[in-house]
Amino acid sequence: MKRVLSIQSHVVFGCAGNGAAVFPMRRLGVEVWPVNTVQFSNHTQYKAGWQGMRMPDGHISALMTGLADIGVLGQCDGILSGYLGSAEQGEEILAAVAHLKALNPNAIYFCDPVMGDPDKGCVVAPGVADFFKARALPCADMLAPNLLELEQLIGREIRNVPQALAACQQLREQGVKILMVKHLCRAGFAADRFEMLLVCEAGAFHIARPLYPFARHPIGVGDLLSATLLANLLAGFDPVTAFERTNASVDAVLAQTWLAGAGELQLVAAQQALAEPEIRIRASRL
Secondary structure, three states: OEEEEEEEEEEOOOOOEHHHHHHHHHHOOEEEEEEEEEEEOOOOOOOOOOOEEEOOOOHHHHHHHHHHHOOOHHHOOEEEEOOOOOHHHHHHHHHHHHHHHHHOOOOEEEEOOOOEEOOOEEOOOOOHHHHHHHHHHHHOOEEOOEHHHHHHHHOOOOOOHHHHHHHHHHHHHOOOOEEEEEOOHHHOOOOOEEEEEEEEOOEEEEEEEEOOOOOOOOOOHHHHHHHHHHHHHHOOOOHHHHHHHHHHHHHHHHHHHHHHOOOOOOOOOOHHHHHOOOOOOOOEEO
């Protein structure tokens, strides 16, 4: 049994942050210990707004101290971090990563550097983007940026796949072992496909899935992608197979969501495909 600390946002209704990550990882056989950086009633794209709060400074550190005090922190196999309510929360996460790795040197840090997307731009609190670039990046074993986040991390615009690959190699040279670029968007090969890249020791790989014509694309897909990839890796699949399984699982969730005419990811309805994905599309080596 693998165990993961998942430190990111949470919504009471719908699927975003831990709301999109915890159930899929558990369905894939991972014991998940969720820690919320913010807790909102719903995601922030609802026109009626949302209610809730950012967790106070010191909250994450206090929870880590509690886990250490009862002797279980070292049993964790990795930390997955996502949306941060502040750069200070990021520092608490890095302290948790250092503490965990001192207890379990084989533990991994999977950083999902949530900053925004190419359509909305960078939408995080002041200091968070700089934190990811200057502080989190040197500590991350795995990284899962989207196109905008990849551009933020390397400090330049990316217009095509070769430029995206060069950016990934640049980050690999800084110590990141596995990178998954979630949704190449305007830098991809085709505008009517959802395209991703995987760059790891085995090489660089590309995969795509249908881009469903939602009136408003469901929130939480990026959180789901990161969580599913991590769970598959912890299950023992090699990075390329884990990448293919992740693509197939998330495609099944999006197809189910589209067919249901739903605005929120249909994780429960598609749970069998999460656990046992039918891989119709294979990753191609670049």
